[in-house]
Amino acid sequence: MTWSIGPDAIDDLARGAAVLGTGGGGDPYIGALLARRAIAEHGEVTAVGLDELPDDALVITVAMMGAPTVMVEKLPTLESIIDPVRAIGAYLGRPVTHLACAEIGGVNSTIPIAAAAVLGLPLLDADGMGRAFPELQMVLPTLSGISASPLGFADEKGNVGVLQTIDNSWVERIARVAAVEMGCSVMICGFAMSGAQARESLVRDSLRRCIGLGSGIARARTDKLDPVTRVVELLGGRELFTGKVVDVQRATTAGFARGTATLQAVGAGDDRDLTLAFQNEHLIASLGDGVSGDEVLVTTPDLIVVLEHDTGEPITTEGLRYGQRVRVVAAPSDPRWHSPAALAMVGPGYFGYDVPARRFDGTTAEGVSVTGVPAVTA
Amino acid sequence: MHIGIDVGGTNTDAVLMEGATTLAGVKHSTTPDVTTGIVQAIEALRAQHAFTGPEIRAVMIGTTHFINALVQAKRLAPTAALRLGLPATRSLPPMIDWPQPLVEALSARTYLAHGGYEFDGRPISPLDPEELRTHARDMLAHGIRSVAISSVFSPVNHDLEVRAAEIVRAVFAEGGPDGPTDVAVSLSHEIGRIGLLERENATIINAALSELAGEIVDGLTAAARAQGITAPIYLSQNDGTLMDEGFVRSYPVATFASGPTNSMRGAAVTSGLTTCAVVDVGGTTADVGLLVGGFPRETAGEVKVAGVRTNFRMPDVLSIGIGGGSLVDLDTGEVGPESVGYRLTTEALVFGGSTLTATDIAVAAGRADIGDATKVAHLDPVFVQKVLARIAERVAEAVDRMRTSPDPIPVVAVGGGSILLPDELPIFGRVHRPENYSVANAIGASIAQVGGEIDKIIAIEPSRRQETIAAVKQEAVEKAVAAGARAETVDIVDFDEVPIPYLPGNATRIRVKAVGDLEMDAR
Numbered sequence: 035m036t037w038s039i040g041p042d043a044i045d046d047l048a049r050g051a052a053v054l055g056t057g058g059g060g061d062p063y064i065g066a067l068l069a070r071r072a073i074a075e076h077g078e079v080t081a082v083g084l085d086e087l088p089d090d091a092l093v094i095t096v097a098m099m100g101a102p103t104v105m106v107e108k109l110p111t112l113e114s115i116i117d118p119v120r121a122i123g124a125y126l127g128r129p130v131t132h133l134a135c136a137e138i139g140g141v142n143s144t145i146p147i148a149a150a151a152v153l154g155l156p157l158l159d160a161d162g163m164g165r166a167f168p169e170l171q172m173v174l175p176t177l178s179g180i181s182a183s184p185l186g187f188a189d190e191k192g193n194v195g196v197l198q199t200i201d202n203s204w205v206e207r208i209a210r211v212a213a214v215e216m217g218c219s220v221m222i223c224g225f226a227m228s229g230a231q232a233r234e235s236l237v238r239d240s241l242r243r244c245i246g247l248g249s250g251i252a253r254a255r256t257d258k259l260d261p262v263t264r265v266v267e268l269l270g271g272r273e274l275f276t277g278k279v280v281d282v283q284r285a286t287t288a289g290f291a292r293g294t295a296t297l298q299a300v301g302a303g304d305d306r307d308l309t310l311a312f313q314n315e316h317l318i319a320s321l322g323d324g325v326s327g328d329e330v331l332v333t334t335p336d337l338i339v340v341l342e343h344d345t346g347e348p349i350t351t352e353g354l355r356y357g358q359r360v361r362v363v364a365a366p367s368d369p370r371w372h373s374p375a376a377l378a379m380v381g382p383g384y385f386g387y388d389v390p391a392r393r394f395d396g397t398t399a400e401g402v403s404v405t406g407v408p409a410v411t412a
Numbered sequence: 413m414h415i416g417i418d419v420g421g422t423n424t425d426a427v428l429m430e431g432a433t434t435l436a437g438v439k440h441s442t443t444p445d446v447t448t449g450i451v452q453a454i455e456a457l458r459a460q461h462a463f464t465g466p467e468i469r470a471v472m473i474g475t476t477h478f479i480n481a482l483v484q485a486k487r488l489a490p491t492a493a494l495r496l497g498l499p500a501t502r503s504l505p506p507m508i509d510w511p512q513p514l515v516e517a518l519s520a521r522t523y524l525a526h527g528g529y530e531f532d533g534r535p536i537s538p539l540d541p542e543e544l545r546t547h548a549r550d551m552l553a554h555g556i557r558s559v560a561i562s563s564v565f566s567p568v569n570h571d572l573e574v575r576a577a578e579i580v581r582a583v584f585a586e587g588g589p590d591g592p593t594d595v596a597v598s599l600s601h602e603i604g605r606i607g608l609l610e611r612e613n614a615t616i617i618n619a620a621l622s623e624l625a626g627e628i629v630d631g632l633t634a635a636a637r638a639q640g641i642t643a644p645i646y647l648s649q650n651d652g653t654l655m656d657e658g659f660v661r662s663y664p665v666a667t668f669a670s671g672p673t674n675s676m677r678g679a680a681v682t683s684g685l686t687t688c689a690v691v692d693v694g695g696t697t698a699d700v701g702l703l704v705g706g707f708p709r710e711t712a713g714e715v716k717v718a719g720v721r722t723n724f725r726m727p728d729v730l731s732i733g734i735g736g737g738s739l740v741d742l743d744t745g746e747v748g749p750e751s752v753g754y755r756l757t758t759e760a761l762v763f764g765g766s767t768l769t770a771t772d773i774a775v776a777a778g779r780a781d782i783g784d785a786t787k788v789a790h791l792d793p794v795f796v797q798k799v800l801a802r803i804a805e806r807v808a809e810a811v812d813r814m815r816t817s818p819d820p821i822p823v824v825a826v827g828g829g830s831i832l833l834p835d836e837l838p839i840f841g842r843v844h845r846p847e848n849y850s851v852a853n854a855i856g857a858s859i860a861q862v863g864g865e866i867d868k869i870i871a872i873e874p875s876r877r878q879e880t881i882a883a884v885k886q887e888a889v890e891k892a893v894a895a896g897a898r899a900e901t902v903d904i905v906d907f908d909e910v911p912i913p914y915l916p917g918n919a920t921r922i923r924v925k926a927v928g929d930l931e932m933d934a935r
Contacts, residue, residue, distance in 0.1 A: 064609075067504055103869075103921070104531050106607045108564050109501040190500040191536070217500075217530045280818060357813045 036086055039079040039147060039157070039241070041070050046248030051143035052348040053247050053265060056337050058314035059140015059166035060102030061350070064109060069144040072112055072151035079147055080156040084238045087132065087158065091229035094122055095136035095162050096146040099170065099187070099209060100219035105141070108219055111190045115149045118186030118194065118223040125184050125196045126226060134158040134232065136173055136225070138240040139166025139315070145221070157241070162225065164237035164368040165337055168314045170209060171202035172380050174370055175225045178235035185209060185224035189216040237368050243268075251346045261346025262361045265339070271365025271394050274319060274331060275308040276300055276343070279358045295340075295354050297362065308362060310338065312351045317385050319362060332364040333382045335371035336394040339363045364394035413467050414643070416858025417453060418674050418851075419446055419475040425854035426453035428461050432681060436460035437851040446477060446628075447635040454639050465640025470930070474648040474674040474857035477628060478621050478664045483718045485517035487627075488620040489558040489596070492551045493520065494544075494580070495612060496527030496572050497564035500536050506562070506612055511719040518620050521554055523547040527572045528564030531869055531919065536564060539572055541579055548583035552593060560619035562600035562612040567868045570601035596622035596662075603665060605867045606921065610714050610723035617720065618665035625664035629657050646930070650726050652677045652707050652856070653863040654930055656896060668717065669726040671853070676701045676708050676727065678856030679824045682846030688822045689811045689840075692852075693829030695737040696751040700730045700810045702821075705905045706861075707927065709816070732810050734803055736829035738770040745798045747806075761787045770832050773799045780831040800834060808838040826852045863905070863927035864891025872920050881909070881922065888926035897928030 039047075048062035055062075073079065087093070096119065098110065123129045133153070135146045138161040150157040162173030171182060182205040188194040193216060199205045205224065213220045227235065250268050254261040266273050277297035284293035297308040309328065311318040316338035322328030332338055340349045343359035370376060372391070378384065381391045390398055413435065417426045419442055428436040438456040443449035450473070457463075481487055493506035506522040507515055525543050528536040551559065559580055563573045577597045584595040598619040604611030632645050646654040650669040660667070672692070679690040686706040692699045702709040708727035715726050733749025737756040740747055747770050752759040759765035761772040762783030774780045776788040776796045815821050823840045825833050826849040833843055848855060866888045872880050885904050892902045906925035 064504070067508060067609075071503060071508065101531070103606070106609075108497070108528070108530070108536070109504045109608060111500065112503040113499075190502075192499065217534075217536070278812075356816045359813060 035083045035159075037081050039073070039081050041073050043245050044069050044073075044144065044147070046245045046252065047143060047241070048248065049251060049348070050244035050247030051138060051140055052350070053251075053339055053341070054143075054164070054244060054337070055139030055166045055315065055348070055350070056339055057312055057316040057349070057351040058168065059137065059142065059350075061106065062141050062144060064105055065098075065141035065144030065148075068110065068112065068115070069147040069151070072148035076151040076154065079150045081159045081241055082132065082156045083159050084233045084236065087229040087232055089229045091131045091232070092126070092128060093132045093134055093158060093227050093229065093232040094119060094130045094223050095134045095173070095175075095225045096149045096221070096223045097136040097142045098145050098219065099222045100213045102141060104217065104219040108190070108217060110145075110219060110221065112148055112152050114188045114190045115145060115221045116152050117188035117192070118221055119149060119153060121186040121188070121194050121196050122184055122223055122226060125186070130155065130226075132156050132158055132229075132232075134236060135161035135240070137161060137163045137166045138237070138244055139163070142166070143241075143244055158232065158236065159241045160232065160236035160238050161240040162236060164240055165335075166315055167380055170206040170222070173225065174237065174368065175227060175231070175235040176202045176379065177370065177373070177376055178231065180225050180227050180231060180235060182224045184226065185222060187212060187220050187222045189220050255345060262341050262343075262363065265341060265346060266363055266365075269337065269339075269363065269365035271337065271363050273361060274338075274364045275362040277308060277360065277362075279354055279356055279360060280307070282354045282356065293351065295351070297360065300359065310340070310362070311387065313385055314351065316340065316351065318382060318387055318389065319364065330389050330392050331396060332394050333387070333389060333392045334385065335367045335376065335380045335391070337363075337365040337367055339365065366394050413463055414470040414472065414858060415454065415457065415468055415641075416854040416856070417450055417471065417473045418671070418853035418857045419450065419473065419477065420671060420853065424449040424453050425851045426450075426457050427848075427851050427854040427858060428457045428463065429855070429858045434848050434851075434855060437848055437854065439851065446475070447631045450632065451635045451638065454635070454641075458639075465642060468641045468643045470643050470646060471636050471641060472646045472648060472654060472858045473632060474670040474853065475628075475667060476671050477667075478624065479668045479717065481621060481624055482617060485514055487624045488517050489623040490519040490554075490556050491558045491560060491616060491620045492523060492556040493560045493562070493612065493616050494523045494525060494547060494576065495562045496525050496539065496576055497536060497608075498524050498526045498528075500528060500564055501608065504609065507616065509609070509721060510613075514718060514720065518616070519555070520616070521551060521556060523550070525576070527576065529566070529569050529572070531565060531568065532871060533565075533569050539575060544576055544579045545583055548580045551580075552584060552588050557594065558596040558598070558619040558622045560598045560600070560612065560615040562608065562615055564608060566599075566601035567606050570599065573599045573601055598622065598662070603663065605723050605923075606869065607714070607723050610721050613720045614665055614722040614724055617717065617722070618663060621664040622661070625661050629660050633657065648674055648857045650724060651710065651863060651925070652859070653861050653895075653927060655862070659895070665724065668724060670857070672699060672701060672729050673708050673727045674853045674856030675826065676703055676856065677706070677859050678852030678854070679703075679826045679846060679849070680706055681855055681859055682848050682852055683824045683844045685822050685824060685844065688824050688844070689814060691807055691811065691823060691825045691830065691833065693825065693827040693832060694735050695756060695829060696733070696735040697731040698734045698807055698810070698829065700732070700807070700814050701727055702814045702816070704816075705903075707905055709814075728814070730810050730814055732806060734770065734806060734832065736769070736771045736774075736832065740768045740770060740773060740799055742768060745795060745802055747799060747803055770799075770803065770829070774831045800832070803832050804834045804837055807833060808840060811837070812839060825849075861927050862892060862895045862897045862930050863925055864888050864893070864895055864897075865923070865925045866891065867921070867923045869919055869921050884922050885924050885926070888924040892926040892928050896931055898931045899928070902926050902928030
């Protein structure tokens, strides 16, 4: 199905992206402004479903890499978003035909819309994760053996580079250093793939899903229905916890914002606290007061989303603070994230937590229910 | 003695203070020209408690005038926004997300120029003086009278904003065919925090209000002088500190949220509590704020003013739909958010009306003696108690949402609707009810303290954390002294340290606020 992304879709998309950002992914405001600006100057963006994609297409994913905190000060330029795409086209010796989002969570849902508008290229209704993750190689195409390099990257000063590496982890290592040197907010593109490869390795319909989430929250509020329940329905997840933020601890470790948030239960039921462990995104939700020895409910790669209690507005890990009334929703990630190879890349162990991966419904990756937590099927 | 005045949309409240003692307090209608109402309020004070002009050491005024001017888009100066940061930021020029009528009301022009810094203080590109002169000449040619200058990462290094201002001023001083022209310049690093668009927006608003600020200050000064008062005039800022006349002329935007702030500060001084939750109950809403060390806690995120996204220092206030005029549902006992508002005195049962309001419930419970209590005698006492318990529960929950830690915190109630609150709140216990609650705003305005704030990103070496933080705190103290605080009274009242993801070298955003007593005699 082919459809058109106009300026009116941007707000819903940005809100939905904040939900799928699971606490990370950056403030979508600047990305939304860029997308609206690009659409105003260059026209609406054509969104293309994976099934309409020709096999011989040249698809490339577009994203921002760096610190969201820098992006709110040193605003990105549309030129810097398209420079890497042009560089990759030149490097490969043939033009890029379609763009895609590397991740659908946070600011990186809207940056590719801006790129597509300026370049006049169609944008796939698909993305590389179905959520947000902190590192560049953490996309499903990596699991399909698709190389992140050649990776194009550019800053707003006009510096452009193309990186060719031996594997996707090296792209992350080298590009991260370059990004810091270039001012800590660069635009990148990579994971060049054919139409057939895109169909196999990307998450389908993620733009529409994102817009549906955003408009679903807004419409539920207008209709005086519970927006959180709507989010649970749309994500096929379950409501994990209702409570109050009573403690947030943060520290920067190895360049990432790591921390924990403690939520105290409000109302009847389990009187144990819920602890959320995050590294930009929420990674682990467990009952008790710490990660070890507690009852782990849900872990990465499934989605752990914190929503404002009444309005259903998503809250980022940077926005968490004492006294907020919140509800925590757990939802399934793309099934491909639960293979052993994927778990090695984005499971709790990768982030330094010695706990097995737990699905949104309390089961393990093998489908075994964990004691005390009823398995829920979506 | 000193005088505190709060000019609200409806009432102008004024108090005559001797230290922390209220000698006289009056409520007066706000007049369209503001100053007439102030003159009348001062005269009413004098009638209550005689004083001579020279006895008054200071006049402190809280006013919503500037924010009203912006919302109504009236008397705004032709303004230019000049941003330094090219080649960065050019895709999102100044005022990109503004409501179009407001852009037109400012006769606004926007300019981009080279300059700006990276997060760590490296330059993005060097300043180009000739480029700036060209822009300034274009401003001059288009009748611009006020300029807002912003530069990327100016909270880290503001040198370029200062240099750009010199260049712009020099061009206006040379002037056009008609000779030298006056220009007001507002610099973003003095106005807002990190977040370029929001800081720039606040700076543009400030610039647009610069001429009005001059007129208002002249008017207020004239009003005081006409009463024989020779003392300096101060206006209260969003954060509850004061600014002198010169500061108001430069930073009118800093008065924007002084209304709720003054109410909270007044509640603090009249109750004798400096760290507490304040519940201000009006006719339609109950506004809950938090005082920490005598100052309102501020919002962490962005605030929209007249449809413009900004990052002003604003008090964090949670409003819930419970007030004296709130409708009460006879079936559920739920209160608000619908209210009879100003029609309370005709529509409430105790005033012979036919609408059951929260005030009727308070009268039925014997908490207040308003109107005709026999008109609510028929209400079921069990129902009345249920409604009051529900109000107490919701107010307690709002206070709980606002507090920053699980530690107990006292609750102070002010405002006409505070009769709805019980003497004991769930979770929090006794409710403090200060005496002069009806003029708490003006008392809040009269509290003479000044402050300085620093907000910047610093790479902290782990071994030098303590001394780095100490240096930033010292910087805030010096800023407070520069603003008029007596050095020996200055304290750090707020400190916040947030590590920044993805940045190397332990880059940390640090915010410090220092506050001290106003040096009254030196001025």
